Amino acid sequence: MKAIDIIHAEHRALGAVLQAFRFVLDGIRDGRLDADFELLGALIEYITDVPDKLHHPKEDDYLFVRMRARIPEAAALLDQLEADHVQGAQGTHALRDALRRYQSAGATGFAEFETAARSYIDTSWAHVGTEERELLPLARQKLTPEDWAGIDAAFAANKDPWSGPTGQFQALFSRIVTMVPAPYGVGPAAL
Numbered sequence: 001m002k003a004i005d006i007i008h009a010e011h012r013a014l015g016a017v018l019q020a021f022r023f024v025l026d027g028i029r030d031g032r033l034d035a036d037f038e039l040l041g042a043l044i045e046y047i048t049d050v051p052d053k054l055h056h057p058k059e060d061d062y063l064f065v066r067m068r069a070r071i072p073e074a075a076a077l078l079d080q081l082e083a084d085h086v087q088g089a090q091g092t093h094a095l096r097d098a099l100r101r102y103q104s105a106g107a108t109g110f111a112e113f114e115t116a117a118r119s120y121i122d123t124s125w126a127h128v129g130t131e132e133r134e135l136l137p138l139a140r141q142k143l144t145p146e147d148w149a150g151i152d153a154a155f156a157a158n159k160d161p162w163s164g165p166t167g168q169f170q171a172l173f174s175r176i177v178t179m180v181p182a183p184y185g186v187g188p189a190a191l
């Protein structure tokens, strides 16, 4: 798989989990779903760990480095996207803390958790959108075949970047699909 296809695939997978998370929050808010803390924990693990540990390092270390060298006019966009990566990683603990507080408070803690979760989801969604709309088209247009060869080689050295070094992220994705109710997953139907 080429590097750019891997990035698109990871964006699609992350986008699907972000949408599933919104669907679960809607269901709890509207009384159609009971809070499933195992599922909420898995959703948070995916939307924080996959970007922080798998996806953003590849962008920062390979794609962005090449783009900075080749496309000076991309500097402001790359600055913004790198800042998003840092901010996302900083938000990880806060989101996990919010889930812990919700779990110990029960239903009265939902509103605070929902605010924290939707804020993280919306920020992540906007970040992926900017990369899909602005960054990747610019990369396709301006990077040379030699640039892509270097990026592809770096990604290939990562073995199976889609699922992580031991396949744990693919397994996590599958676990989420089995827990999320239809139509976003195949878990037990909503009330």
Ligand SMILES: [Fe+2]
Binding pocket: 056, 059, 081, 085, 127, 131
């Ligand atoms: Fe990114």
Ligand SMILES: [Fe+2]
Binding pocket: 007, 011, 055, 059, 128, 131
């Ligand atoms: Fe990305």
